[in-house]
Amino acid sequence: YEVADYRRVRADLASGQQAWVYIDARSHNPLLDPRQESTTMNPNDLNSTSPWNLAERAHGMNPSAIREILKVTERPGILNFAGGLPSPETFPVDAMRAACDAVLGGPAARPSLQYASSEGLPELRQWVANEMAKQGAQVSPDQVLITTGSQQGLDLIAKVLLDKDSPLLVESPTYLGALQAFMPMQPKVVSIASDSGGLSLPVLREQLSKAEQSGQRPRFIYLLPNFQNPTGRTMDEQRRNDVIAVCREFGLPIVEDNPYGELWFDAPPPAPLLSRWPEGVLYLGSFSKILAPGLRLGYVIAPPALYPKLLQAKQAADLHTPGFNQRVVAEVIKDGFLDTHVPTIRARYHAQRDAMLAALARELGPTGAEWTQPVGGMFVWVRLPEGVNAQALLPKAVDAGMAFVPGAPFYADHADPRTLRLSFVTSTPEQIDRGIAALAQVIRQATGG
């Protein structure tokens, strides 16, 4: 099928047949495709005899384009750089087991299995406040809301701050999961171009001036200052100060997402935006990349004025974050475990980053491709040579034994079809060498070189 053939897709689905739909992600983001109704795979939606009617906002929900792509890349034996997963080698299994025993063998056993407060475990909220103080941000534990992953924080923020047609600013490209959380609220997303230092200030200023003239101030801007997903870029001190100055001038609040900040290689990143404008920044943190994502533990730090609304949204969503997980993590980290654990993750990812950058220079350098130089985190962002389309290259790369994620789904609009994301954290240096050599080979074939 082509997308334009959706009437046939609809007819086949209604008659119970399976359909394969090809969505051209080169020129647009499927999440925002105005034709998405036509490409929705939910048979309920397509069957006129169904008693169910979808809410308008459900049309803004789509399967994660990345998860769909990952299915294609998960062939046995493939060298996979497509995932966004932390390395399972870093999960502290023994410490977790000991903490589970301690919780279940002590006075917290029954409370850990009981319903708990929506705000989160006091020890964890205090720990978050202490950590933020080390980074120069003075926050009270009362401002900390423990969430079921920071992804839930994004969802709660969307519910509390976005109406239909609310203007909303994001970086271009940005974290796809944030777009997924925001889109059901049907905001008007405007993406702000970024350069090698992160968000482009002239473009931000221009957008905000335009917005001011039309009386449409954006609800917030969503930013990832540290080792961004997907580009790996970091905003330096100057850029952070400049962003804050412009946002303050125009009264534009910031949602700062920082799941990767602890994964620095040579030096910690500059202080968070939160420390520079406490009342104007909502901050998201996570235990996923420093302990384990399966725990689903994250947090939101909210200005006091906003906290009660986020708490109410949290209560409606899931009453509270699993209390058992919170107690186990509080037990694991209580005596400074992370002070020794996180450096082992940094060292591992650092070596993998080095291997990836060396392989890229050796293999991709001659092809004319360009890539970012991440100083932390998990990702490198590649721009293929002129005329090479990442989406079209993917099946050839998979045939050659390696997989990446095309960049298009990370753009809210105007995708650059030459971009792709590589994760370096789940492969050994030797696998990285072989995988990048395979990538170079298919690029050379595509460019006739």
Ligand code: PMP
């Ligand atoms: N924000 C960003 C930028 C991410 O990359 C991720 C996970 N990939 C999340 C938020 C969500 O993380 P979690 O829910 O596991 O805390």
